[in-house]
Amino acid sequence: MTTTTPPPTPSLAQRAAVHVMPTYGEPRATFVRGQGSMLFEADGTAWLDLLCGLAVTSLGHAHPAVARAVGEQATTLVHTSNLYLTPPAVELAERLARITGWSDAKVFLAQCGATANEAAIKLARRHGKAQHPEKVRVVALEGSFHGRTLATLEATGQPAKHVPYEPLSGLVDHVPFDDPQALTAAVGDQTCAVLLEVVQGEGGVRPVPPEVLAAARDACDAHGALLIADEVQTGMGRTGPWFAFQETEVVPDVLTVAKALANGLPIGACIAHGAAAEVFGPGDHATTFGGNPVTCAAANAVIDTIEQGGLLGQAASRSRRLVAGLTSMIGTAPYAAGVRGRGLLLGLELDAAVAAEVEAACRDRNLLVNAVAPDVLRLAPPLTISREEVDLALATIADALRAVAVTHP
Numbered sequence: 001m002t003t004t005t006p007p008p009t010p011s012l013a014q015r016a017a018v019h020v021m022p023t024y025g026e027p028r029a030t031f032v033r034g035q036g037s038m039l040f041e042a043d044g045t046a047w048l049d050l051l052c053g054l055a056v057t058s059l060g061h062a063h064p065a066v067a068r069a070v071g072e073q074a075t076t077l078v079h080t081s082n083l084y085l086t087p088p089a090v091e092l093a094e095r096l097a098r099i100t101g102w103s104d105a106k107v108f109l110a111q112c113g114a115t116a117n118e119a120a121i122k123l124a125r126r127h128g129k130a131q132h133p134e135k136v137r138v139v140a141l142e143g144s145f146h147g148r149t150l151a152t153l154e155a156t157g158q159p160a161k162h163v164p165y166e167p168l169s170g171l172v173d174h175v176p177f178d179d180p181q182a183l184t185a186a187v188g189d190q191t192c193a194v195l196l197e198v199v200q201g202e203g204g205v206r207p208v209p210p211e212v213l214a215a216a217r218d219a220c221d222a223h224g225a226l227l228i229a230d231e232v233q234t235g236m237g238r239t240g241p242w243f244a245f246q247e248t249e250v251v252p253d254v255l256t257v258a259k260a261l262a263n264g265l266p267i268g269a270c271i272a273h274g275a276a277a278e279v280f281g282p283g284d285h286a287t288t289f290g291g292n293p294v295t296c297a298a299a300n301a302v303i304d305t306i307e308q309g310g311l312l313g314q315a316a317s318r319s320r321r322l323v324a325g326l327t328s329m330i331g332t333a334p335y336a337a338g339v340r341g342r343g344l345l346l347g348l349e350l351d352a353a354v355a356a357e358v359e360a361a362c363r364d365r366n367l368l369v370n371a372v373a374p375d376v377l378r379l380a381p382p383l384t385i386s387r388e389e390v391d392l393a394l395a396t397i398a399d400a401l402r403a404v405a406v407t408h409p
């Protein structure tokens, strides 16, 4: 009697290769569960997550308060559209007004960072066109990242990302991220907005110099344009305060936030105050899913948890520990050359273009960080990370640096 062996069960990666568009390249691991700062594979292998799904899960994975809020809301009311009001969306707008410190803030709720920025760009155009029909141009910074929709892609100061989608509108002017004079010169009467990150995240964890922020504010005031701070990555305590601009001398007219707002559920918000808050009227902008009660309930739980747990203060203390540990690697571990960033959005500068190799060596040691530039390793741990987890991450990074030095002499 002959026996036939059943064909091997395909892995998730093999199945994904068949039916998932390959926009993200080779998958690097498969996770089935998360808890706090840890992610787990199906066989139970634990990984320390210092990337937080690209600066998203700031309260750690499976946070009980968020899980409870999602569960309760999912069994109460999931969706109504924006033709009707639901308590979680209004309560979120109120909370965002409180933590921005803008008592006159008005909020448009979107689905992600790109759609929050789309709302902000449309708002600025509407504001500009009310002054002059050609006041529709946007000034943005080189190296910036604002999203992948057509308008936010064009605002993104990374020309290589534009090429496959050209022609674009031609209405965005990019200036160097560290040149206040160039920014002042680029803003004119046709400019409706200056759009910038306070710390460029995807651009390599690069804090924008205070002089550039001040020049942006002054140029916007001089020309009746709106200053939009894209705090999609820096917001919700990632760099220290609720929003990175709150540690600067400059107050934007419009703020966008997403990523960590609902600790992993898709959400974005465009928050305006002053005259900018009065721009949109009925029919000017809309979305089916924005303001979804479940995602808003999660965001409300995130804000309450950060406030009640004093997590901004705790994150500042973990940041000091992490910065001290990374700084001590300079001169003692191979490649380590500098530390930049703010709060828990940090970049370890390397003196060679080996960040991808170091990321891979960290992965070999079950630590998630990422090569945000050829010579910069990004760390974005949860605000809830423990001291012991910080120390484990530091020891692992040092070990990974040494391992890369052995294989890349």
Ligand code: PLP
Pocket: 054, 112, 113, 114, 115, 117, 145, 146, 147, 148, 197, 201, 202, 230, 231, 232, 233, 234, 258, 259
């Ligand atoms: N703005 C900034 C500063 C970002 O870092 C990102 C994403 O990395 C975006 C916008 C786009 O956000 P999303 O991917 O949620 O559309």
